[in-house]
Structure formats: structure tokens, C-alpha cells
Amino acid sequence: MGLAEEAQKVAAEFEYSAKDVNNGVKEFIKQMDEGLQKQGAQMSQIPTYVTAVPNGTEKGLYMAVDLGGTNFRVCSIQLHGNSTFSLTQSKVAIPRDLMVAKTSEELFAFLAKQIAKFLETHHNEHYHSTIRRRTTVSDPRGFKDEEIFSLGFTFSFPVNQVGINKGTLIRWTKGFDIADAVGKDVCAMLQEEIDALHLPVRVAALVNDTVGTLMARSYTSPGKTGTLLGAIFGTGTNGAYVEKLSKVTKLTSSGSADYDKSTGEMIVNTEWGSFDNSMSHLPNTPYDTALDAESVNPGIQMFEKRVSGMFLGEILRRAILSLLSNKDIGLFTDEDSSRNDVSSTTCISEHSKLYQQWGLDTSFLSIAHGDNSAGLKVTRQALDGQYGVSAPSKEDAEAVQVIARAIGRRAARLSAVAIGAVVIATEKLKKPEAIATVGDKEPGEDEMVDVGVDGSLVEFYPGFEDYMREALREVDGIGAWGEKRIRIGIAKDGSGVGAALIALVADKAMKGDLAKFGEHSTSEAEVPQPRKLISHPLRHELQVHAEAPSNINTACYFYLKLNISNLSKIRSPSTKKTIEHLINPNSNISSLQIRAKISPSHLVITATTMPSLIQSALALESLGNLTGGLGFLLAPRLSLSFFVRDSTLITPLSLSLLQMLGGITIALAVPLVVAYPDTPTGVAHRRSAYLTLGAGEAIIVPLMLAWRGSEGCPFSDGFVFGGAGVLAGICAFRAFVLGVRPELMQAKGGRKGL
Structure with a gap:
């Protein structure tokens, strides 16, 4: 058998048929449901406590920080209300000694100082309000014009999230090792250091970057429909989608979590990289098996190992080595130059990266897959210049290309399994207004199901989306018409813009406004205008600025949600009892001890307290x-x-x-x-x-x-x-x-x- 035939044989091992796609979708939905019902399922289906998505009409100035590795990024995002935004950011390297500091306070104090520097540089007017806060902290006249920035905190380490801004660190990764931080609430640690500097910043949300991708896409996407799914197909892969609260039974049965229930929905972080770790339905080849066995986590993240950019290059490398092991087909060997159009001897260096684990970068698949040059010149140059193959022939390049395309196509079709399963499980294609015949040319705007994606594969790999759509058309329950209704768009900067939008949702939840969040306004005047939200305890009164509170209980609830731990810091028993009365009218404190003045923009609560x-x-x-x-x-x-x-x-x-x-x-x-x-x-x-x-x-x-x-x-x-x-x-x-x-x-x- 010749080189071309052998390459086709290897490529056929990566075939993922329409039947396989449908079986995969059914199993994916099954494992989604299991993850919603219980802990420890193959797909984690982690509740994020984010219970609404934006629609592009939201306005306001929000902050985001991203601690994802060796750098710390600080951003401020101005939402313009027309699906556009302006972003200002700074980035600083984390000093190595802080990554392994003795105490978590050292690291989080450094992060808080970077936030302070960012405010001083980019929001000087607001920063000066922090100076007033330092000097007038007990003065009733102090910092009345100060604006509290709500901040989304993207923390890319394993956490056990129990609220929209509460999550305890499970373990450090990426070179960090600060023992005393494990088991502590990362949002609370950052907030404590922010408060120590008296910065006008509230850590409103703990953010997963995949959820941020969904939020960023929902804000910037065209049309009236909110985004259903945010997905990443890059170095890794993951998805987050909007689920009905009633289906997240493991959350409702626990009864311990604090979250807004008014929308009836919650974004769920699937962690779908672990789909089918048992390998009951995922495709497998000898190259996949060898890769997994020699990986750092054998038997784990089996879906991700067949889809994400981190692994596709290694799969191709192992497939190429299998051809090299067959001396009869002559891959990269042509001693007499009879098959080489450049009349030069073909050989591979013994030091070639093709002989090194992880030596073949996934970017090479993109090069080979999309190469339409004469004689596959681009692919041959890459093999020669990057991988130690001297004067590769056209036949060599063709053999590599056919396998690369098979691996990329399988990855895209597997990605379609995840997208298709979410679309079917959420029944977004079954709305009455969406019924149409195959003869209809295009679906209407209100019939679209929006999907936001990010990552190098979906953005740069040639034909990746086309392969996904090909597979989606083959899914029972989607078909050709349903595939047209699935709008896939690039969503960038989930850890920045997305995190800011999650902070916005947290604000809305705090104010009790999520029931209307995400609805499209019929006129510009109806677009919600955020007001300044501040709180500060005075000697005899608690002052809360909130957005048109409907009653005292709600307004005081806003104050406590701003930082629930503040209640324990109030030393005046009568003031504390007053607050407790406002959030619990059944307590035994007399209403005569409370005096309040309400206006459209603020509430002043006065408690009758005794002097110290x-x-x-x-x-x-x-x-x-x-x-x-x-x-x-x-x-x-x-x-x-x-x-x-x-x-x-x-x-x-x-x-x-x-x-x-x-x-x-x-x-x-x-x-x-x-x-x-x-x-x-x-x-x-x-x-x-x-x-x-x-x-x-x-x-x-x-x-x-x-x-x-x-x-x-x-x-x-x-x-x-x-x-x-x-x-x-x-x-x-x-x-x-x-x-x-x-x-x-x-x-x-x-x-x-x-």
C-alpha cells in the first residue's frame, strides 16, 4: 500500500458519522441532566449564581479584574447601551515571591494596590473620592458624591462557588502556592484589602471566563434574543448556558445557597471537557489512547483531549509517527529524489520536534488544513523550517494534510455535539413562533438561537464552523432549518467585558431588578439608568443611596447585600437592631425607633440611639x-x-x-x-x-x-x-x-x- 492510501486509512480512523453525532448528542444530554441533579457526575454542571443575561441596552461603568496566571489585569468598562462598550485596562506581572507568599494578605494587598493605581490613573475624579473617604470616614458630610464601582473578579483557579460573589479556593495551580488561602473566600479576601485602602469598589461577582464569554456575546449580539450558550474552543474547551432553575435540582435541594430566583433561570458552567470520561460514546483511536496514557491526567477530560487545541497537534504527531514506522511507504524518505519535485534528497532529522512529545503545535494543523498553494508549498516549508524535514515532497505534504483535515473535522463535529445537545436540551427550537417550513428562505430575527464562541480553533482554524454546522444539520431535532436558526458569533474578552456584565447582574440582583433584566426597551427613555449606590454608617443614621427603593425593607436589603459582613462591624446595638428590623419585620424592635425619609434617589434611615x-x-x-x-x-x-x-x-x-x-x-x-x-x-x-x-x-x-x-x-x-x-x-x-x-x-x- 502506498503513502496516499496509508494516509487515507489513518484519516478514516477519525471519521465521526452522522449516527455517531446523534448518539453523542443523546449521551451528552443524559450526562447534562445527571450533572444538574447530583454532585460527582461526569459533567459537573456547576451553578454560577448568575441568573440573567444582558441584551445590549444596559448602561453604566463597571470594573473587572483577571487573575489567571502570572499577570493581573485591571479593566474599567463603559457600557453605552447600544451593544457597544469602551474598555480601559492595565496589566502587571505578579512578582514571583507573591505567588508563593507566606500569607494570602500579601498577594491580595498587592492586587488591591493595583486597583488603586488604576483608579488614580484612569478615573482620577473617582480616586479623589477615596481620599475623601480616608479623611471623612466618620463625617456625615463626607464623600456623598462617591461612586461605588461594582467589580467582576475572574479568578482562574479551582473554587467551590456558593454565591455570585462567594467562592472558596480549592487549590492553587499555575505556579501559585499560598497555603493559608486554601479554603478561604477569594472574593472576601480581595474585598478586605480593598476596604483597607478605602477604595470605592465592591467585589460584586466571582467570574468564570466561559460564563463571561456568554455575557459578552449577549451584550454585543445583534437582535432581540439573548445568548443561550457561551463556548470556548481554544487551548481548552468548555461551555456555559442558560438553564431553567427548576432543572438545577441539586441546587434547590441544598437550600444553602444565596441567589436571586426572580428570573427562573441560571447560567450553568458545564465543564464539558469531562464529558464521557468513561468512553462509552466518544470516538477513539490508537493515537488518542497513547496521548491519554502519557498525559498528566490519564482518563480525565476525554472530550477535551479530542477537541481542544492543546491536544490536536499531539494527535497528528502520533499519527505521523505511525506512518514513519512503516518503512515501506516512505514518508519523509526519498533517497534518489525520484518523488521530489525539487530534486533534493528528503529526510527527517533525528532531532525533529516530531519525535518529541507535544512537539507539533496545533497551529500547524491550521496551516496544513488550509493550504491551497501550488504543490502544497506552504505546508512543505513549515515541515522543513519548523520540524526538521528536509525537502519534503508534495506526496509527503498531501499525506500530512489529509490526516490533519480528518483530525480537525472530527474535533469540529464533536464540538457540534456539545452545541446541539444544549440547544435540544433547552428546547429553544420548539417555541411556537419558530415553526416554519423548509421552503422558508431565512428564519426571522426572533427565531434565532444565539451562541457566543471564543478561542483559536473556532476563530482561526479553516472551516471549523462549517464542519460544526455540517454536523448540526445531521442532528435529529435540529436539521437544516434548525441549523439556520443557530447564530454563532465570536465573543471576545469574557474575563473583562463579560466579568463587568456579571457585576452588573449582581447589582441588579441586589436591587431586586432582575425580573425585568434582559427585556428590550421600546424606547430609549425606558433604558435603565444606573444611579450611584453607596453606603456608610453615620453616628445616628444609616444612609443608603439606591435606585428608587419601593420600601424601607428593600433599601436596607440593598445595603446589606453590598457587603453582608458589614453587619457584624456595627458596634451600636440599637443601630444593628434597627437594621435587623428592616430586613426582618417580625423582630421585636419597635417601629417607633425608626425614622426614615424616602426620595426617588435615596433613603435616609435614622435610628434613635443612645450616646456611647x-x-x-x-x-x-x-x-x-x-x-x-x-x-x-x-x-x-x-x-x-x-x-x-x-x-x-x-x-x-x-x-x-x-x-x-x-x-x-x-x-x-x-x-x-x-x-x-x-x-x-x-x-x-x-x-x-x-x-x-x-x-x-x-x-x-x-x-x-x-x-x-x-x-x-x-x-x-x-x-x-x-x-x-x-x-x-x-x-x-x-x-x-x-x-x-x-x-x-x-x-x-x-x-x-x-
Whole structure:
């Protein structure tokens, strides 16, 4: 058998027939359903807690960060509301020492600092609001115009996601190794470091890049129908699609997850690379078997090993080696140049990459597959220049090309199995308005099923989409007409634009607006306009800006969803009870303790709270000083009559001295009054006031007691002992606060703020 015939024989091993496609679709749907029902299925079917997709009318400014390997990317995305957006981004390399840091705080603090630098560089006006936040954190007038950026966090490491912005790290990969981060919520770790810098940023969503692909496509796709599926066919392969919540039974049965249910849908991350790991329906060849056996994860990701770009080159390399092992067919050998049109001896170097595992890049398949040059000149040049094959013949190139095309075609047809299974399982082709005859020329816009794809295979591999569509037409339940209704479009930057859009969905869920999210507006005026969303605890009030809250409960719910952990930071029991009452009207706090003012753009909730201990002490002491001082000034004779042993001791000199003492007493009330408010100025003056007054009292008390025993003391024993006792008590309280409980000096809500 000659070289051409042998190559055709090898290529035939990669044939994936229409029958195989249909059997694959049925098995794919079966494994999808299993993954929706239970943990540990071959296809994970991971709930993402993203419960809506955009339609292109959304507007707003959002942020995204992407930690996917050795680089960290920060983006801001301005959504224009007409399916277009503007993107600003920066990228920085992660220092090697931080990838293996002793604590997670070191890495996440670095990430937060990059966000701060990005804001300072690209959003200077908003960055200055963070400066105001640092200096006016306890001031009711502070940062009222500050805008909170909602941020989508693409974290490309294995996580156990339990909410739209909650997920614990399972393990590190890609060279990272920070032990204390494992098992911790990655969003919370990033938020903590963001809060430490007082940045106006909220980590709103934990993002998978495949889900981001779906979201990015749904925003930019033409027409009124939202995107059903986002798929990646590149170095790896995966898909995420919109599923009915009622079918995600493993989620609803757990009852522990927190997510919005108003849309009745949720995006599911299939992790379809692991489809049919048991190999009951996937095609197999000796080259696939050998590749899997020598891979780092034998028996795992079997679908991906037949579809993704990481593996196609290796499959071709092993197929070529099988031809090279047959000396009778003469691949890459032509000692007398009889088969070589360049009249040169053909041979392969013993150091050729074709003899090295993973030595053949998948990009070579694209070159060989699409080569229409005379005598396959392009393919031959690639074999010569990149793979150590000296002067390959046309027949050599043709043999390689026929096998490369067979491998690429099989990958595309397997990809169609995944797409077709999702389309059929979701019944998107069965809507009544979609019924049409084969004679119809083109489906209507509202009949289209939109699929967003990304990755080098689908974008650059010649004919990949054509092969997919060929297989889709062969799927029972899709056919020629259904295939026309499947619109496949490129979706770029799922980790950037897609992540920002997921942050937008998280905002909508927080505000309770997802029920209408994704509906197309009939006029521009109906396009939702995002308002500023901020929260900050004041001494006596909780201030929440939200989008036209319908009631107090909802508005306060927005506040808590902004960062639910903030509730634990509120130190005032009455304020905390007020908040708890607002989210749980059945609690036993009286509604009389709540005062609220609602306007179309904001809500101010005022709780009737008691002053803190330090404030009560300052108030009482100030009142005592002012009352006593005024008495000494305005009625010195009457005042002295209470203190002296004998009225004959009241003289013009003693009256003048008492009035002077009254002025000093009033003056001493000033630092107490200044220290009363829970503001940075007030808090800063408390320690100095207590130190100064305490030192004076510590001197006066022993002097009063010593003077009592002298003959010249005009004061009665009752006044001396009473006055010394009061001053000693005040002095002891100051010592307790300064030495034992200095935190009492702080503002009631804490200096850190929320």
C-alpha cells in the first residue's frame, strides 16, 4: 500500500458519522441532566449564581479584574447601551515571591494596590473620592458624591462557588502556592484589602471566563434574543448556558445557597471537557489512547483531549509517527529524489520536534488544513523550517494534510455535539413562533438561537464552523432549518467585558431588578439608568443611596447585600437592631425607633440611639462644669455660702477668686464639648482632654485634703470630702478609659467605617 492510501486509512480512523453525532448528542444530554441533579457526575454542571443575561441596552461603568496566571489585569468598562462598550485596562506581572507568599494578605494587598493605581490613573475624579473617604470616614458630610464601582473578579483557579460573589479556593495551580488561602473566600479576601485602602469598589461577582464569554456575546449580539450558550474552543474547551432553575435540582435541594430566583433561570458552567470520561460514546483511536496514557491526567477530560487545541497537534504527531514506522511507504524518505519535485534528497532529522512529545503545535494543523498553494508549498516549508524535514515532497505534504483535515473535522463535529445537545436540551427550537417550513428562505430575527464562541480553533482554524454546522444539520431535532436558526458569533474578552456584565447582574440582583433584566426597551427613555449606590454608617443614621427603593425593607436589603459582613462591624446595638428590623419585620424592635425619609434617589434611615459611654461622660462633665462655672460667675456670694464654715469668711477677695474659678471651670468645659462628637476632630481631642484634666484632678485632690487640716482653710469638711470624692471618681474613670479601655475613645461605629 502506498503513502496516499496509508494516509487515507489513518484519516478514516477519525471519521465521526452522522449516527455517531446523534448518539453523542443523546449521551451528552443524559450526562447534562445527571450533572444538574447530583454532585460527582461526569459533567459537573456547576451553578454560577448568575441568573440573567444582558441584551445590549444596559448602561453604566463597571470594573473587572483577571487573575489567571502570572499577570493581573485591571479593566474599567463603559457600557453605552447600544451593544457597544469602551474598555480601559492595565496589566502587571505578579512578582514571583507573591505567588508563593507566606500569607494570602500579601498577594491580595498587592492586587488591591493595583486597583488603586488604576483608579488614580484612569478615573482620577473617582480616586479623589477615596481620599475623601480616608479623611471623612466618620463625617456625615463626607464623600456623598462617591461612586461605588461594582467589580467582576475572574479568578482562574479551582473554587467551590456558593454565591455570585462567594467562592472558596480549592487549590492553587499555575505556579501559585499560598497555603493559608486554601479554603478561604477569594472574593472576601480581595474585598478586605480593598476596604483597607478605602477604595470605592465592591467585589460584586466571582467570574468564570466561559460564563463571561456568554455575557459578552449577549451584550454585543445583534437582535432581540439573548445568548443561550457561551463556548470556548481554544487551548481548552468548555461551555456555559442558560438553564431553567427548576432543572438545577441539586441546587434547590441544598437550600444553602444565596441567589436571586426572580428570573427562573441560571447560567450553568458545564465543564464539558469531562464529558464521557468513561468512553462509552466518544470516538477513539490508537493515537488518542497513547496521548491519554502519557498525559498528566490519564482518563480525565476525554472530550477535551479530542477537541481542544492543546491536544490536536499531539494527535497528528502520533499519527505521523505511525506512518514513519512503516518503512515501506516512505514518508519523509526519498533517497534518489525520484518523488521530489525539487530534486533534493528528503529526510527527517533525528532531532525533529516530531519525535518529541507535544512537539507539533496545533497551529500547524491550521496551516496544513488550509493550504491551497501550488504543490502544497506552504505546508512543505513549515515541515522543513519548523520540524526538521528536509525537502519534503508534495506526496509527503498531501499525506500530512489529509490526516490533519480528518483530525480537525472530527474535533469540529464533536464540538457540534456539545452545541446541539444544549440547544435540544433547552428546547429553544420548539417555541411556537419558530415553526416554519423548509421552503422558508431565512428564519426571522426572533427565531434565532444565539451562541457566543471564543478561542483559536473556532476563530482561526479553516472551516471549523462549517464542519460544526455540517454536523448540526445531521442532528435529529435540529436539521437544516434548525441549523439556520443557530447564530454563532465570536465573543471576545469574557474575563473583562463579560466579568463587568456579571457585576452588573449582581447589582441588579441586589436591587431586586432582575425580573425585568434582559427585556428590550421600546424606547430609549425606558433604558435603565444606573444611579450611584453607596453606603456608610453615620453616628445616628444609616444612609443608603439606591435606585428608587419601593420600601424601607428593600433599601436596607440593598445595603446589606453590598457587603453582608458589614453587619457584624456595627458596634451600636440599637443601630444593628434597627437594621435587623428592616430586613426582618417580625423582630421585636419597635417601629417607633425608626425614622426614615424616602426620595426617588435615596433613603435616609435614622435610628434613635443612645450616646456611647464616653459621650455620656463628656456630656455630664461638660454640663457640670458649665452649671458650676456660671453659678460661680453670676452668684458668687450664694455659692460661697454652701462651701465655707462661716459666713464671716466671705470677703471681697474670696468673691473675686470664686468668680475667677468660675471662668476657669467654664473654660475647662470647652475641650469636653469639642471631644463629644463622633467625628475625627472629636475623637482626636478626647485623649488630650482626658490627660490634661486628669493630671489637674490628680494634683487638686491631695491638695484639698491636705488644706482641710490647716487653720486657714475656709471650707467645710462636707465640701472638702465631697469635692475630693467627686474629683477622685472622675480621675479614676479617666485612668480606666486611658489605660484599660482606650477603644472607648473611638467613634461608636468604629474608625474603620463600612
